[in-house]
Amino acid sequence: MAGIRIENVRKSYGAVTVLRDFNLDIADGEFVVFVGPSGCGKSTMLKILAGLEEASGGRVLIGERDVTDLAPGDRDIAMVFQNYALYPHLTVARNMGFGLKMRGMDRGEIDRRVKEAAKILAVDHLLDRRPKELSGGQRQRVALGRAIVREPQAFLMDEPLSNLDAKLRVHMRAEISALHKRLGVTTIYVTHDQIEAMTMADRIVIMRDGEIQQIADPDTMFARPENLFVAGFIGSPGMNFLLGNVTADERGARVSLFGQDVSLPVPLAAVPGIAGRPVILGLRPEHIGPAHGPVSFAVRPRLVESLGSEKYIYVDLPHENRGAPADAKGADDERRGDALIARLVDAGAVATGEPITLSFDPARLHVFDADTHRAIR
Amino acid sequence: MKLRSSRIVLYLGVAATCAVLLFPIYWLFVTAISPPADLRSLPPRFWPDVPQWQVFSRIAEERPMLLWLTNSTLAALGSVALSMTVSVFAGYALSRFRVRGGQSLGLFILTAKMLPATLLVIPLFGIFRSVGLIGSLWSVVLAHATLIVPFTTWMLKGYFDTIPRELEQAAMVDGCSPLGALFRVILPVATPGLAATALYGFVLSWSDYAYARTFLTNAQQSWTANLGITTMKGEYVTDWNEISAAAVFVALPILVIYLFLERYLVGGLTAGAEK
Numbered sequence: 001m002a003g004i005r006i007e008n009v010r011k012s013y014g015a016v017t018v019l020r021d022f023n024l025d026i027a028d029g030e031f032v033v034f035v036g037p038s039g040c041g042k043s044t045m046l047k048i049l050a051g052l053e054e055a056s057g058g059r060v061l062i063g064e065r066d067v068t069d070l071a072p073g074d075r076d077i078a079m080v081f082q083n084y085a086l087y088p089h090l091t092v093a094r095n096m097g098f099g100l101k102m103r104g105m106d107r108g109e110i111d112r113r114v115k116e117a118a119k120i121l122a123v124d125h126l127l128d129r130r131p132k133e134l135s136g137g138q139r140q141r142v143a144l145g146r147a148i149v150r151e152p153q154a155f156l157m158d159e160p161l162s163n164l165d166a167k168l169r170v171h172m173r174a175e176i177s178a179l180h181k182r183l184g185v186t187t188i189y190v191t192h193d194q195i196e197a198m199t200m201a202d203r204i205v206i207m208r209d210g211e212i213q214q215i216a217d218p219d220t221m222f223a224r225p226e227n228l229f230v231a232g233f234i235g236s237p238g239m240n241f242l243l244g245n246v247t248a249d250e251r252g253a254r255v256s257l258f259g260q261d262v263s264l265p266v267p268l269a270a271v272p273g274i275a276g277r278p279v280i281l282g283l284r285p286e287h288i289g290p291a292h293g294p295v296s297f298a299v300r301p302r303l304v305e306s307l308g309s310e311k312y313i314y315v316d317l318p319h320e321n322r323g324a325p326a327d328a329k330g331a332d333d334e335r336r337g338d339a340l341i342a343r344l345v346d347a348g349a350v351a352t353g354e355p356i357t358l359s360f361d362p363a364r365l366h367v368f369d370a371d372t373h374r375a376i377r
Numbered sequence: 378m379k380l381r382s383s384r385i386v387l388y389l390g391v392a393a394t395c396a397v398l399l400f401p402i403y404w405l406f407v408t409a410i411s412p413p414a415d416l417r418s419l420p421p422r423f424w425p426d427v428p429q430w431q432v433f434s435r436i437a438e439e440r441p442m443l444l445w446l447t448n449s450t451l452a453a454l455g456s457v458a459l460s461m462t463v464s465v466f467a468g469y470a471l472s473r474f475r476v477r478g479g480q481s482l483g484l485f486i487l488t489a490k491m492l493p494a495t496l497l498v499i500p501l502f503g504i505f506r507s508v509g510l511i512g513s514l515w516s517v518v519l520a521h522a523t524l525i526v527p528f529t530t531w532m533l534k535g536y537f538d539t540i541p542r543e544l545e546q547a548a549m550v551d552g553c554s555p556l557g558a559l560f561r562v563i564l565p566v567a568t569p570g571l572a573a574t575a576l577y578g579f580v581l582s583w584s585d586y587a588y589a590r591t592f593l594t595n596a597q598q599s600w601t602a603n604l605g606i607t608t609m610k611g612e613y614v615t616d617w618n619e620i621s622a623a624a625v626f627v628a629l630p631i632l633v634i635y636l637f638l639e640r641y642l643v644g645g646l647t648a649g650a651e652k
Binding site for chain 2: 047050051052071072073077078079081082083085086087088089098099102103146150
């Protein structure tokens with residue numbers, strides 16, 4: 001096992017740059033998740049770590065070894081692929097032992113390690129089968145087994161759960177986390193699913209257009225997003241964004257939301273000259289309550305979605321609060337810029353078009369610069 | 378009801394197609410075992426009254442069929458071995474590596490196949506004569522390879538394209554070199570494609586007449602079966618039943634090979650590599 005250091009790694013294909021100055025220190029045994037929308041460069045970075053892609057610049061160190069120019073097989077890493085990439089002409093046992101055989105390990109030791117890994121992953125009864133005779137979940141376990149028998153310095157996982165159905169994905173997510181805790185091997189996991197990132201990671205690296213947007217643990221990522229993109233990407237449903245013009249008086253910075261004067265949770269001194277400028281305000285759906293609170297407003301929901309345990313209430317935004325940039329929304333967010341979602345737990349009966357009072361605490365507001373999209377604190 | 382009638386139409390279509398495809402083989406066989414007098418009778422006889430089975434043993438004794446078939450086999454095996462060696466690497470490179478002009482190069486390879494054999498035979502004759510290969514089976518092996526390589530390269534490129542790149546990436550992470558990944562993982566997975574491609578090349582070489590006729594006419598010991606059969610046509614009298622019987626001998630090996638390789642040709646080995 002070893003830590004991994006990525007220093008100023010860049011990657012370009014001709015004039016197209018897919019990774020810019022990627023810097024990251026990963027501690028020994030840490031579980032780091034690269035997350036971001038399609039085309040953000042997360043898989044490219046993983047392939048550079050594996051040695052399957054050549055970096056245009058920068059260095060990669062595993063432990064104290066500079067592996068930048070080493071072949072994939074010499075890096076002492078194991079990789080789990082999105083489509084499993086099991087060798088179809090080999091049995092499960094030979095699939096799992098292939099990497100050890102390539103390293104010239106003796107047959108007895110290979111058998112011992114394969115059986116041990118197969119037992120951990122509960123595939124020991126499948127060792128003589130071919131991949132085509134396995135279910136999706138079993139193939140995924142064999143792919144994991146092929147990685148763990150190697151006892152490598154690090155695991156690289158490229159969206160390993162995205163081919164599984166939703167139920168199995170949740171199950172395998174927990175299994176991979178448990179496996180990581182048991183083995184303690186440094187793991188880098190790539191996904192576009194922010195829920196996978198939040199539930200599995202020690203630290204999350206959010207990427208967009210080849211650049212790191214924020215590196216933080218899941219709770220910090222949720223509570224203190226650095227910019228509008230991170231705020232919109234993390235959380236489901238995604239954060240609501242409202243536009244407001246700042247006014248300042250002796251009580252501090254204020255904006256008008258739902259026709260009410262609301263104090264911003266930002267000291268005026270933090271942003272000199274903010275008065276008179278527009279800001280984007282973020283409010284998470286779960287921070288909106290069903291009753292009277294510090295800031296209450298009466299609305300008629302235009303849509304109510306019930307998930308049984310909770311309800312998503314879609315509410316029209318006042319015209320003065322519309323216009324936050326659409327690209328700040330999360331990947332799975334279908335809202336247009338004119339609606340706000342409230343996520344209500346145990347809210348009782350709520351019907352579309354019927355009046356309801358909602359409220360929020362201004363302390364929960366996130367404030368972003370309307371030009372730079374960076375958080376103002 | 379509608380489903381049943383459409384099924385009947387489907388079966389009738391399949392039966393008609395099979396009849397059209399199989400009739401020449403059947404007719405070749407009937408011609409071989411019919412007495413010469415029956416061959417020009419009208420209406421035609423679809424099965425002779427007294428099948429002349431001895432025609433097969435007769436031509437086997439009177440003509441060097443075994444030598445011709447051996448030469449055809451050697452020429453086909455040689456040209457297939459040469460073509461496959463070249464086209465496995467060429468097809469893999471075209472499938473996997475993006476190089477400047479790679480696409481044009483691939484298409485350029487294919488244009489070689491667009492030239493008719495009769496056009497290539499003259500310059501090839503000049504080349505082989507200058508290196509002393511005229512009359513040698515090697516001339517046919519090399520000439521057939523020039524015909525086969527463009528097609529097999531593209532067939533294999535198409536097959537390699539269907540194999541997920543992650544397979545060789547996984548092999549490389551497991552410790553293989555790029556060449557090791559090709560030999561240990563990609564080629565075993567590509568067995569159905571390799572078998573189909575090799576068989577295609579074999580048939581192409583086996584059915585050649587123009588090259589053998591040009592390069593081997595004066596070397597009877599090197600005659601291939603197709604060239605040998607044409608010498609059975611007399612100036613005044615031609616025994617069509619004997620020629621047909623010889624043709625049956627020539628067609629038989631291909632038929633047998635198809636039967637043995639059928640399970641590889643239908644493919645399906647990559648199932649399970651990915652979801």
